[in-house]
Amino acid sequence: MYFIFEMEFSSNKHYIADLVRAYADSFGIELEVIHTGKAVVLIFNKDDEKIEPFLLGLDGQLPASVFLGKSRHYFLENRPEYTSVKKVNFPLNISLCPSCQKEMFDVSSSRYYYPFTSCNSCGSQHPFVTAYPYERANSGMKFLVPCKSCQEEMKRNPFRKGYPLISCLECGISVKMNDGRSERYANDKGSYRKLFEVSAAAVAKGKTVLMKTPNGYRKFFKPLQGALPRNSILLITDAKVLNDHMMMVTQEFNALLSIERPVVRVSTKSDEMKSLYGSTALVKYPDDGMTMLLARELMTTGLSYVSYIECDAASEADFLVDFDIPVEPQKDTSLFINQDMEFFISGERIVFPAAVEGGRDVVAVAHNLAAVRMDDVMIMDSMERFESMQTTRVNVLEGEEFESGHSNERRFEQWKGSMFSVLAEHDVLGQKAVGIHFDSSLYFLYYNGKEVINVVPPNPFEAERLFDRVGSLREGSDRLVERYKKSYPEICKKLENLSGDTDLFTTVAIMLELEEESFEGISAKALSFLGKGGIQIDTRINDNRFDNYAFLASIMSYLLAGVESELMCYSIYESFGDYISEIVSQLTGKTKAENITLTGETLANQALYARIQRHLGRRNLLFPRNYPIGKECAVHGAIYL
Numbered sequence: 001m002y003f004i005f006e007m008e009f010s011s012n013k014h015y016i017a018d019l020v021r022a023y024a025d026s027f028g029i030e031l032e033v034i035h036t037g038k039a040v041v042l043i044f045n046k047d048d049e050k051i052e053p054f055l056l057g058l059d060g061q062l063p064a065s066v067f068l069g070k071s072r073h074y075f076l077e078n079r080p081e082y083t084s085v086k087k088v089n090f091p092l093n094i095s096l097c098p099s100c101q102k103e104m105f106d107v108s109s110s111r112y113y114y115p116f117t118s119c120n121s122c123g124s125q126h127p128f129v130t131a132y133p134y135e136r137a138n139s140g141m142k143f144l145v146p147c148k149s150c151q152e153e154m155k156r157n158p159f160r161k162g163y164p165l166i167s168c169l170e171c172g173i174s175v176k177m178n179d180g181r182s183e184r185y186a187n188d189k190g191s192y193r194k195l196f197e198v199s200a201a202a203v204a205k206g207k208t209v210l211m212k213t214p215n216g217y218r219k220f221f222k223p224l225q226g227a228l229p230r231n232s233i234l235l236i237t238d239a240k241v242l243n244d245h246m247m248m249v250t251q252e253f254n255a256l257l258s259i260e261r262p263v264v265r266v267s268t269k270s271d272e273m274k275s276l277y278g279s280t281a282l283v284k285y286p287d288d289g290m291t292m293l294l295a296r297e298l299m300t301t302g303l304s305y306v307s308y309i310e311c312d313a314a315s316e317a318d319f320l321v322d323f324d325i326p327v328e329p330q331k332d333t334s335l336f337i338n339q340d341m342e343f344f345i346s347g348e349r350i351v352f353p354a355a356v357e358g359g360r361d362v363v364a365v366a367h368n369l370a371a372v373r374m375d376d377v378m379i380m381d382s383m384e385r386f387e388s389m390q391t392t393r394v395n396v397l398e399g400e401e402f403e404s405g406h407s408n409e410r411r412f413e414q415w416k417g418s419m420f421s422v423l424a425e426h427d428v429l430g431q432k433a434v435g436i437h438f439d440s441s442l443y444f445l446y447y448n449g450k451e452v453i454n455v456v457p458p459n460p461f462e463a464e465r466l467f468d469r470v471g472s473l474r475e476g477s478d479r480l481v482e483r484y485k486k487s488y489p490e491i492c493k494k495l496e497n498l499s500g501d502t503d504l505f506t507t508v509a510i511m512l513e514l515e516e517e518s519f520e521g522i523s524a525k526a527l528s529f530l531g532k533g534g535i536q537i538d539t540r541i542n543d544n545r546f547d548n549y550a551f552l553a554s555i556m557s558y559l560l561a562g563v564e565s566e567l568m569c570y571s572i573y574e575s576f577g578d579y580i581s582e583i584v585s586q587l588t589g590k591t592k593a594e595n596i597t598l599t600g601e602t603l604a605n606q607a608l609y610a611r612i613q614r615h616l617g618r619r620n621l622l623f624p625r626n627y628p629i630g631k632e633c634a635v636h637g638a639i640y641l
Contacts, residue, residue, distance in 0.1 A: 002076045003051060005042040008069030011626055012037045012085045012355070015121040015259075016065060019097060022121065023061045025158035029054050037085040046075060063097055063122075063259035066335065066342060088355040088377055090134050091125035091165075093215070093330055095261045095287045099159060104289065105296070110149060110168040113192040115175065115289030116214075119159040122259065124214030124288045126353065127327035128165060131385050132374065136164045140325040147171035175290075178320045192293075195321065200297035202319050203306055210317035213290040215349065216310055216329030219317055220294065223276045223307040230516060231309060233263060234273075234281045237295040238304040245273040245305070246283065251337045260350045261287035262335035267527055278515075279528025279566075282334070290321075328384065333628070336604040343623050345604040346630035353381035354626065356424075356639060363389045363404075364638030366397035366417060367631055371639050380635055395638040412641055415443045416452045417634030418599035423447065424640050426595070426622045433595035433622075434587045436580055438602040439631070440503040440519070442546055444583050446591055456583060461548040463498035463507055469549045470556070477553060484556045504548055505602075508572065511555055512565045523605050526569035534571030534607070535563065539579035546579065570607050577611025584616060597622045601630035 009016055017035040020042065024031055029050045032043040044051050062068075096104065097119065103109045104117045111117040118125060131138040146154070147170045153160045160166055167173065169188055177184040177195050186195040199209050199220075208221045223232070236242055239257060246252075247267040255264055266283045268274045273281065286295040298306060310332070313322075333347025344351060352369065356378040364371040370383045373391065383402075394409040396402055397417065415437035423429050435445030435452065444456035462469075467485070471478040485492045494510055505519040514521040538554035539546060558568060584596060596619050603609065612621075627633035 001046040002079055003044040003046045003048075003073065004076060004080065005044070005055065005071065005073045007040045007042075007071045008038070009035070009040045009065070009067050010038060010069065011067040013067070013092075014085070014087055015092060015094065015097075016040055016062065016068065018121040019062060019159075020058065022119075022158040022161075023058055024054070027054050027057060034082045034084045035087075036082050041080075041082055043080065061098055063095075064254055064257055066255050066258045066260050066262065086355070086357050086377060088379070090132075090353040090355065090379065090381070091129045092122065093124055093126035093349045094122055095259045096289065096292070097122040097159075097259065101292075104293070107189070110170065112169070112189045113196065113293055114167075114169050114172060115192075115293050116167055116173050117289055118163075118165065120161070120163050121159065123165075125165055126349075127214040127329050128325065129385065130328070131387055132379065132381075134164060139165060140327065141165050141167065143325075144171055144173070173323050173325050175321060175323045178322070179318065196293045196297045197300075199294055199319060199321055200301050200303075203294075203298060204301040204303055207318040208316075209294075209319045209321060210311070210313075210315055211290055211294065211321040212313070212323060212327075214288045214327050214329065215291075215332065216327070217313055217315065218291065218308045219311050219315055220306055220308045222303070223305075225275050228276065228307065229309050231282075232307045233309070234277060234283045234305060235291070235295065235308055236283060236285050236305050237298045239285065241304040243269075245270045246281070249337070249339075251339070251342065255335055255337060255342070256283060256285045260333075261285055262333050262344070262347075262350065264335050264337065265524065265527070278524070280524045284332075328382065330382075334604075336609075336629070338606060338609050341609075341623065343604075343625070344628040344630075346601055346628045346632060348382070348632060351627060351632065353379060353385075354636070355379055356636070360639055361391055362393045362395060362639060362641075363391045364395045364417075364635050364641075365400055365402050365404075366414075366634040366638055367400070369632065369635040371635050378639055395641050397634055397638070410641070412634075412638055413454075414439065414631060414634055415445060415454065415599070416641065417637035418631075419445055419447060419452050419597050419637065420640045421627055421633040421637030422597040422599060422622050422624055423595075424637065425625050425627070428595050428622070429640060431595055432591060432593040433597055434584055434591065434593045435597040435599070436584065436603070438576075438580075438600035440505065440602075442576070442580070442602075443600075444587060445597075446587060446593070447597075448591075455587065456545060459545045459548055461504045461507075462500050463495075463502035464500045466495055466498065466507070466549075466552070467492075470553050473547075473550055473553055480553060480556055480560075483560055487560060504551075507552065508555060511552070511559065512568055514565065514569075519602060522569045522572060525566055526573055526605065526607050529566040529570035529607075531567065531570070534567060534574040536578075537568075537571050537575040539575050573605050573607035574611050577608050577615070580608075581612060581615030584619075588619070595620050595622055599624065599629055599633065601628075604629055 034041045128140045150166045175186045186192040210219045247269040286292040330348035333350045334345040359373040359376045371380045394404045394406045398411045419435040433447040437443040441458035446453045446455045471481040509517040509521045538550045
């Protein structure tokens with residue numbers, strides 16, 4: 001008889017299964033670990049006396065993960081058969097597992113305060129890798145020879161057996177600090193800790209510290225009211241204060257502290273945080289070793305949070321912390337959370353590299369990402385990591401600055417790649433579906449089992465001559481424009497000088513006088529609305545399509561009536577939700593399609609998501625699983641075009 005322990009794990013990534021195998025090896029227990037793509041399954045001999053102590057110990061070895069769900073156990077007479085996900089060896093870019101974290105803060109360890117601590121199943125590996133196959137010779141670590149201790153670990157330590165990027169204080173990367181007058185080098189336990197102590201003390205005194213991390217350059221500073229740079233991220237150094245300052249649900253708390261460490265937009269709670277960030281903030285918990293060690297020392301200075309911005313090496317700062325090994329950072333990934341629904345909004349870290357089983361004779365290119373066949377799988381990663389691409393067909397995103405020179409190069413639209421990505425993830429290719437794609441424009445799509453058709457294309461929006469377009473909508477619209485100009489003369493000057501490529505949401509944000517003039521600014525302001533319902537904003541149809549200028553006219557009317565910006569922002573998404581639901585219901589009725597795909601970054605909004613769920617929640621709504629709902633999923637979808 002067999003004892004089965006099953007953990008939900010909704011990803012095709014292998015690091016949790018690999019950690020289980022490594023711990024089982026170190027523990028000395030026989031078991032089989034199978035990763036199905038939906039769960040990690042452990043199969044034991046029922047009579048093994050080590051099962052209970054092993055599972056108790058495993059609880060301390062496994063990190064929290066956004067992909068981990070519930071666990072269960074059961075007994076079977078016969079050995080079960082499972083289909084496992086093919087294991088592909090590619091570099092990770094996540095935070096540290098519990099074992100590596102413990103090692104980095106253990107003064108007796110050879111990796112004490114060594115920021116590049118990692119193992120086969122964790123850490124910032126991807127930024128150091130330059131090409132495939134994934135091996136030391138194809139990484140920035142190729143110039144560093146592992147010491148005898150590391151070489152021995154590669155043979156005997158189950159967590160680092162054959163680990164390509166192994167290093168420690170003795171054979172690893174040196175870090176240096178420059179304050180404009182002198183340089184300080186860190187290459188042993190004492191000097192490493194001192195470097196991070198000095199960096200934290202500088203931030204505590206109001207200085208700025210520009211730090212090179214595996215995830216790029218980050219400028220750290222104490223946030224000051226009214227002086228926060230745009231797109232600054234709130235870095236929480238002490239998890240104990242999260243619930244003091246932020247209004248969070250359990251899923252948001254768990255996601256921030258997960259090994260994936262995504263960026264999450266969270267509502268502020270304390271007056272202190274509201275005065276700094278307003279109603280919401282982009283929140284992050286330390287991810288890579290450099291940021292984690294700085295955060296530890298910031299805590300000792302009494303700072304439970306700081307801010308940082310992502311920047312480049314040329315950014316001005318009081319202190320520079322740097323190292324010589326080159327890195328290729330990935331765009332950080334943000335996560336959307338609404339009750340039991342979670343999906344990635346945008347980004348590369350965590351998500352890529354990715355693999356799809358079944359090699360196809362195609363190369364797909366989108367947003368500087370490529371999908372390339374390697375043996376019997378498709379690998380998706382940044383283009384620079386593929387030295388050669390051989391294929392009979394190349395699919396390239398429209399507008400991508402990439403010339404393959406291939407005789408069979410085809411261009412595709414973002415909405416088409418995005419819809420195919422979701423269809424493929426849910427294994428419904430060949431089945432009819434209706435699609436919603438909402439980025440800066442709103443598309444309604446139909447998949448007939450073969451092709452994706454743009455059945456309700458968006459009306460083009462041009463910000464130039466905005467008031468002429470609104471004023472000519474209908475009788476009385478010209479008088480509305482004149483009243484608006486008299487009431488908001490300064491805003492009108494900005495609107496009259498907009499370039500033609502300014503999108504609708506930026507225009508709306510300017511009209512609402514938001515500090516952040518973008519889609520993100522509207523989303524953030526909508527989250528601060530605490531009422532029970534919004535007002536109806538005009539989403540009337542012109543030529544069977546959404547009318548941008550009627551929408552703006554409706555907003556002007558409400559502004560003249562004194563409606564507050566929080567209610568306006570919330571209502572914008574509610575109104576879009578009603579409009580989307582109405583059109584989708586019409587399309588599914590006509591086509592008899594049962595599947596509805598949702599893609600586009602604009603859909604990652606709480607009010608819009610809730611409205612769509614309210615109207616369409618009983619339908620078969622298909623959201624992305626392993627790829628972002630935003631633009632990055634197109635490279636995956638293009639494999640299937």
